Amino acid sequence: MELGAIGSAKPPAFSFISPIIVSIPIAARKARRSGVARREGFVREPKKDLSRILRTEAAVLGVERKSGSGKHRNLWPRAVLEALDDAIASNRWESALKIFGLLRRQHWYTPKGQTYARLLMMLGKSRQPDMAASLFQIMISEGFKPTLDVYTSLVGAYGHSGLLDKAFETLDEMKTISDYKPDVYTYTILISSCCKLHRFDQIPTLLREMSYLGVECSVVTYNTIIDGYGKAGKLEEMENSLSEMLESGSCLPDIFTMNTVIGAYGKSGEIDKMESWYSEFQHMGIEPDVNTFNILIRSYGLAGMYEKMDAVMKFMEKRFFSPTVVTFNIIIDCFGRMGNIEKMEHFFRSMKYQGLKPNSITYCSLVSGYSKSGFLEKIPLIIRQIENTDVDLDTTFFNSVINAYGQSGDIIIMEEMFSLMKEKKCIPDRITFATMIMAYCKRGMVEAVQELEIKMHQMDEKVLGPS
């Protein structure tokens, strides 16, 4: 089972495998040193010390409770700030705003630009542009003079929540005030919003504007553009941007560039291009990391190239590159798609054996894998298994369960699962409805389809309407 043997049997493999061999030891050491594995959930449990966890959790709960009432003006700074961090980090925008309200009433409170910037970005991510706008107003009325990064965050909040016009308006406003001249961060955030909204027409415009104003692109700017084109399947445009970056002379590609580019080619099945860019980047001195290998495994798996998938896995093992939860999830998903249930189960066992904790995504892939091969009887067992762990059943998981029964035509069980989903406080989304509608359609259940379509519209109105 030598890697070289695989390489010589299949010519293209060699060009890809051999550069890896040379470089892995360094990369492996680096990855371990930089704690990549830990962040990936490789370690069983995060190594926070217990006293901190207890203190924080109690404080957060306490603060969140108090933030509802208007009375408390004398809380411990640290508790409030930690609670705020926690809420922002997990995107709980409603409780973050409540805690922020509490924070503003503390006698020790002084407004900070950073806090505003983080809140604004969070509101953008949660698609709450109105909230972002009023937070900005509150800030002004507090007499706080916004800083450049607060203004940039407002651009991001509008952009990420889909209000591109407002984002551009804010940018124009910034250009007229000398203290808030947009910088490379401002433009990069705006470019990333344009990419997410598929407004690629705006990218050349923004780049021209930048060069006119003397704002130079950074690696991040280029990476953002490359990723935008890559995700949209615009691979030619992606390569053009990559060439521009390489020819710019001002910034060098990094590991983000590498993973973005090979991921884009891998996802679209262009394995040859993926491999040649892989070695190209290596020649430029960029070392692969765990994520790189995850991308390779996934790409080979999607392309049905089992030997190469296996080769990368063996390779990681040999070089002490620890697989992460993500690695296993990818492998399990690929074997499930291929209909290779034995391998799928083998890797699920081996994941647990290595002390890695399956998460909701793992179970989702198992359900899809079983359902693809017609082993529906395994699904209740999985649900029971999850209930014995601290993994939360989530909407996506139920979507895959509902899809499994919908595809097999077990309408009754599908509906039972829909009830169970709501019982477990998982909110159905448009995919849930689309999945069920399909199942009803196949059986010609017209009334049930109409009923669900009404429910779906109601849901849309709830989301789009004023909050």
Add this chain to the structure above:
DNA sequence: ATAGGGTTAG
């Protein structure tokens, strides 16, 4: 300010 795992359809 950027990459890297999941659910529907086509």
